[in-house]
Amino acid sequence: MNKEFVIRRSFLLPLGLLGALIIALGVVCIIQDQPAGKAIILGALLIPVLGLFVESLFRRAIVSEDRLTVKKALREKSVSFSEVTALDLVVVKKRAFLSLSTEESFLILSNAYRDFPELVASLAAKVPEGVMSEETRENCRNVPVKTADIVSCWLAVGLVLFILYLQLFA
Template identity: 45%
Template sequence: MESISFRIRKTFLIPLGLVVLLSFVLLGSAWYLRLPTAKMVILAAFLLPACIIFAESLRRTIILGQESIQVKKLLRCKTLNFAELTSVDIIQVRKRAFLSLSSENDFLIISNSYENFGTLLQQLLKVLPETVISAETRRLAENPPQKGSDIFSAWLAVAVLALIIYVQLRDLF
């Protein structure tokens, strides 16, 4: 098996990127309109975590190889060899799933926020030792949950920010 890469869903990254962009537009318009400093500070306080979440989500990649799994994140990288794994479990909370890969000294937690999460699970089951895989993991690999609430929330934030920008700038045009 060649290495396979999995990234965070583009259907989430696009609206999240728009939230960051529109937040910068809103901050710029607040500065241009000379709104109170407190409003700009509050907006900047919202913008900073949004930028960090976007950058982290954009860089997050799982590389599934023949002998190991590697998770690349912003400014860090973690690798677990399949031979060292002692347990592979999955927890489902509503439509959200968290896959836990544990070894003696380390662990990884992978959510179903990745594109093709079902394929990721199936490929993992093919290369992992049978003894470390839980029955729940096998069951959920057959029909992995699809999560969409984060995408809806991000698009809702885009709509709210666009509306705020429109209301704030409508008198200028």
């Protein structure tokens, strides 16, 4: 049975809204005949926001009986559990990074995925014995859930809304 893990919707919602608000602000600047520099700056902001949104929207980690497959916007990578030589979980403050290594390849997943503790537990149960250190086993028992990215995104939405309000009504 396959289990699919996606990027948290609580992150995608404000990120998509931020992209839409930047587009709206750009349209308002063009309609109000603002200096071209404003539109260029908004365009420069929009590119990474929309890039991150599209990449996050299409990212999937699929755990099957014998392999982990990570699907991204235009690519896919797969690792067979029998070929895994190391599984490491590194925790830095509230960020966690899980890496699966084989002789030829590796995959890195972060705790941006919804149900990340379940993903970690599922992978830890499927890899061969001896590929996890004791430190990794301990980290797998206490996987942090990250919320700072969501808070930052909502703050950016609030800031762009404020700028849009000033642009329209000031």
